[in-house]
Amino acid sequence: MEKVNIGTNIYPPMLVTLLGVNVEKRANFMALGWISRLNANPPLLGASINKFHYTSQGIRENKTFSINIPSKDMMKETDYCGLVSGREYDKSCLFKVFYGELETAPMIEECPLSIECKLVGIHEMSTNDLIIGEIMGAYTEHQYLSDDKPDIRKIDPLFLTMPDNNYWTVGENVGKAWKAGRDLKSERDGSEYIE
Amino acid sequence: MEKVNIGTNIYPPMLVTLLGVNVEKRANFMALGWISRLNANPPLLGASINKFHYTSQGIRENKTFSINIPSKDMMKETDYCGLVSGREYDKSCLFKVFYGELETAPMIEECPLSIECKLVGIHEMSTNDLIIGEIMGAYTEHQYLSDDKPDIRKIDPLFLTMPDNNYWTVGENVGKAWKAGRDLKSERDGSEYIE
Numbered sequence A, B: 001m002e003k004v005n006i007g008t009n010i011y012p013p014m015l016v017t018l019l020g021v022n023v024e025k026r027a028n029f030m031a032l033g034w035i036s037r038l039n040a041n042p043p044l045l046g047a048s049i050n051k052f053h054y055t056s057q058g059i060r061e062n063k064t065f066s067i068n069i070p071s072k073d074m075m076k077e078t079d080y081c082g083l084v085s086g087r088e089y090d091k092s093c094l095f096k097v098f099y100g101e102l103e104t105a106p107m108i109e110e111c112p113l114s115i116e117c118k119l120v121g122i123h124e125m126s127t128n129d130l131i132i133g134e135i136m137g138a139y140t141e142h143q144y145l146s147d148d149k150p151d152i153r154k155i156d157p158l159f160l161t162m163p164d165n166n167y168w169t170v171g172e173n174v175g176k177a178w179k180a181g182r183d184l185k186s187e188r189d190g191s192e193y194i195e
Helices: A053-061 A072-083 A182-189 B055-061 B072-083 B184-187
Strands: A011-015 A017-023 A026-032 A035-039 A045-048 A064-069 A113-122 A130-141 A158-164 A166-176 B010-014 B017-023 B028-033 B033-039 B044-049 B064-069 B112-125 B128-140 B159-162 B165-177
Touching: A011 B010, A011 B033, A011 B064, A017 A045, A017 A053, A026 A045, A026 A053, A026 A072, A035 A182, A035 B010, A035 B033, A035 B044, A035 B128, A045 A064, A045 A113, A045 B028, A045 B044, A053 A064, A064 B010, A072 A166, A072 B184, A113 B044, A130 B033, A158 B033, A166 B072, A182 B072, B017 B055, B017 B128, B028 B044, B028 B055, B028 B072, B044 B064, B044 B112, B064 B128, B072 B165
Parallel strands: none
Antiparallel strands: A011 A158, A017 A026, A017 A064, A035 A045, A045 A130, A064 A113, A113 A130, A158 A166, A166 B165, B010 B159, B017 B028, B017 B064, B033 B044, B044 B128, B064 B112, B112 B128, B159 B165
16 A cells, blocks of 8 residues: 655544624624534533634623534535625524523524533634633434434534535444444453453 | 433534554554644644543653544444553554654554644643644545545545444535535525626
8 A cells, every 4th residue: 555645734524513603792603614522521622713703703702602513404504604704794594593501602493403612711823713612501302312312313414524625424323432342352352341 | 493401411423533642662542533623724633632541641752643534444443442541452563554754653554544743732621631733744545535635435434423422434425515505695695606
């Protein structure tokens, strides 16, 4: 196998989300793929956004934000939120907006899963700010749960690849995490796994 | 639609990766879903790891690390890397290891895509450290590219959902980012989109 170095313009495949903030008391949403859980306890979530986004203003105003996971049926609206700025376009009327305990983090009723966060810090870099929020609640509907847990097949989210700029759905369930490797562990241990 | 608050134990679906470091000159790999691009220019990538992972030692030793994207065919080995610690198990012999320009960031030959990073900072939190790396190169093979760009269908990565702990493949291509919302923009602008 010959490896080729394809440079530094590299983006791991990412979940597509809509980040919600209030700016001057109006809800605004931006499309965002650069998010990750950051800390186990307390539960922290990070979202990296270009410093010049209108969203930055809202983050600093209210110190709250939301991360909403749209389903693939919402691809057009989601993509639209990535095409236009809240400075020029009112995106608050695209969705039914609701608020949770934080009261200033707008969430999207049509999204199968919405997470509300309280800002706990901002890590500034050259072009982007990593906003760090503590997860204060997560809102969904019974129809998106299996065994009381979010079910990705029911949520039906989008993934994004760059720089080819394609949206993808989730595929098949192929195994269980923290289980799929147990046989290999037993093999290497020379023993059988005892549950 | 009635929303229910399912609490704070929430994990957005994530890409499955293997983080590589050298610890005392031996390659070690941990399974990791908490990664994200963080900055556009320079290209920064973040990975959040529990402070007590063996990996932390290697990060501080060499100030380099790699993010490798395994294909679904590597699910067992990948899951195994999340089951055992490099403190007790030698994981260097699980894969064919190669090095790039940084010389100390071990990468996995079997992985369709490997990214090598130079550590530029660590953002410490209570249970986790966010290690921030500048992408110095990305290694793949021609068989995983289409139009000189990584092709997710060829890479065939895994996604992880928690707390149900399931691995998933990628599904169908359903649209183009920064295009799928153009009709909606035209509609709202009352004009046609001109490319």
